[in-house]
Amino acid sequence: MTKYVVQRVLQAIPLLIIVTIVVFTLSFAGGNPFAYLAQDPRATEADRHLLNEKYGLNDPIPQQFVTWLIGDDWRLRDLNNDGEGDTAGERQGIFRGDFGQSISFRKPVANVFAQRMPNTLILMVTQYVVTIIFAVSIGILAAIKQYSWFDNIVTGVSFILYSMPVFLVALLLVQVFSVQCRDFLKMLGGDPGMCLPVQGMYDVRSGTREFGDLLRHLILPVVSLSAISIAGHSRYIRSTMLEVINSDYIRTARSKGLTEGRITFLHAFKNASLPLVTIIALDIPFLLGGAVITETIFSWPGMGQAFIQSVQPADPPLLMAFTVMTAVTVVFFQLVADIAYSWLDPRIRYS
């Protein structure tokens, strides 16, 4: 077991090196972040040079890569362009937790993330808990009542949801639970404020940050994100459950005269939950990155929205931090999933 873990960790190292190279290369896709200043008559050529110098964009590319990884605080940088170093470097590099300065937010990337990560986690963790609860119960029910009307409806609905892009689900929900609801209440002479909000995390007009208000703002984004994941995950749980239910040891348990509830939960689900552990471990990293599309639709001030804002005009430090953070957590949790799986199921040992 220890040997396997060590082996698996060692395998992750070259992978992480490739990830950093890929992310660094990608960061050049947006072009020079200050290129737009060329059209601005107020900015001189020297200003642009200084800005590029400040963000280290004039350095040779391999040096930029090294600075990004391990920083430049051991050397002098040439800010006044006289060919000699004059200012001590301040970057510490991502290995020491310094992701650099965000250009569009005008503050350290770490601060941008620190501000937005909690918002994203509120949305994504709620969404994921809802997904797992519903997916597991629907999946189990559909499996033990295979080909019943419940199973057929679930199958049909999940097929449709699974074919819908996430923004379409979101727009439909907004239309029904916000727009139509408001019109309906207005017609009845009720208070349209009872309908669900579609923008942001809190009511901006009241200026307060109440928990109840947050919950109301959470409903639509959470439902639109969960609906599609429930469709996918419940299918998966249904098929693993079916595989287990049709196996010999369940027949044995049944012939021993155990109750159906005992068989379903103690014998079947316990074994079917094994692949579920892997699925959860592999899903976790994607919760951190937020939901780019859903956050855009619902103006949710999270990581995904920051990412979209960093694309145009280009904000390479933020883009790189965002991509490398997601990629590293993916690699890490893949490792966790593999190790957890081989620990839970001793039959599996990868060579």
Place this chain on the structure above:
Amino acid sequence: MANGTVESVSNVIKLEGRHDQAESLLRVTIRRFLRHRMAVAGLIILGFVLLYVTVGALLLTEGYANKTSLTEKNTPPTFAPVTREDGSINLPNYLGTDRLGRDILARTIYGGQISLMIGISAVAISITIGTTVGLISGYFGGLIDSILMRFVEAMLAIPSLVLLIVIQPVLIKNASSTVNLFGRQLSITVVAIVVIIGIFSWLGLSRIVRSMVLSLKEQEFVTAARMVGASNSRIIFTHILPNCIAPIVVTATLGVGNAIVTETALGFLGFGVQEPTATWGNILSGARQFVDEYPWIWMAPGLLITLTVLSINFIGDGLRDALDPRTQR
């Protein structure tokens, strides 16, 4: 040893007679596919979508789809003819108009052609790359395999939408230039989107093909082929590749649906094909700023996207069952 040779040779002889067997396999597949009710329903729905984008184009011109009108911005669907500012009478906007007063019905027709074309061309690219990488990686193994597979894993670690959004400025530099395709003047960004979706969606397939090649290359018919002196490329293309066709066909089918969804997601976020060329994705971008207004802007393209992807998923499912030798029907 001698016995083994005889067996391998008999395998080679069997392979010689493969042609009429392959034909009957195709017939078996079609027969099984047609028994799959959902798959047939998928074919019919897809047929209707195709009729919509082709017959529709015969009735309305592309010029009409791109015609803007200042007085008819964001108007809801109407069934009465519209009198324009210059006194001319126009067709009613059955599905309403977008923020520039363009007719959404006509835009979904021409946009549909482009979206479907993007889906199919992107998959053509991704299948070519994915199959090639999978074959090389699985067949030759060793250092090439390690490098390719580590690269695939690294790319898979980055969410695909993030990857596409980050890379798109490179390919959409000259967004205003146009290209002539199928007799239509299209924005160059159509080609750019095809390329970026194509070159970033082959990763999963390459792993599937690789794992199939790993088990296939150990089988006797490959040993036999090598023994009679077949070259590597002959073994790969005539002996191994035909046995990988089933997962490739299924992945390709489902890939078209995924590529269409990806295009619409990029279009919705404003990173897709540039206007005036319509796609289902960039019609939806009009709904981004005003999520709770003008629902007709996203309803028609949204319904078309869902129907298309749903039917493709049904067809893919049917093909998977039909091509799987383990299901006996």
